Amino acid sequence: MERLPKAWKTVLKLEPGWKVQLRKPHPCGNDWWVVLRLGADLRLQCTKCGRRVLLPRRKVAQRLKQAVPPTKEEEDET
Numbered sequence: 001m002e003r004l005p006k007a008w009k010t011v012l013k014l015e016p017g018w019k020v021q022l023r024k025p026h027p028c029g030n031d032w033w034v035v036l037r038l039g040a041d042l043r044l045q046c047t048k049c050g051r052r053v054l055l056p057r058r059k060v061a062q063r064l065k066q067a068v069p070p071t072k073e074e075e076d077e078t
């Protein structure tokens with residue numbers, strides 16, 4: 001079985017509300033995204049322009065710089 005890189009483990013523990021920073025910035029210049037939905041593909045929303053994209057987990061793992069869990073206040077909003 002293929003050995004999983006560390007970033008892949010991080011991707012596996014992601015849940016809606018997490019913020020991720022990706023290596024490849026959005027055309028709007030922002031590189032932070034909010035995780036909206038999880039599945040075979042992750043639905044991410046750009047924190048600057050609000051554009052939503054679908055990215056395969058593997059792509060997210062390849063581009064992941066860091067992942068931040070939601071703060072308490074943000075959890076209460078949902």
Ligand SMILES: [Zn+2]
Pocket residue numbers: 026027028029030046047048049050051
């Ligand atoms: Zn954007």
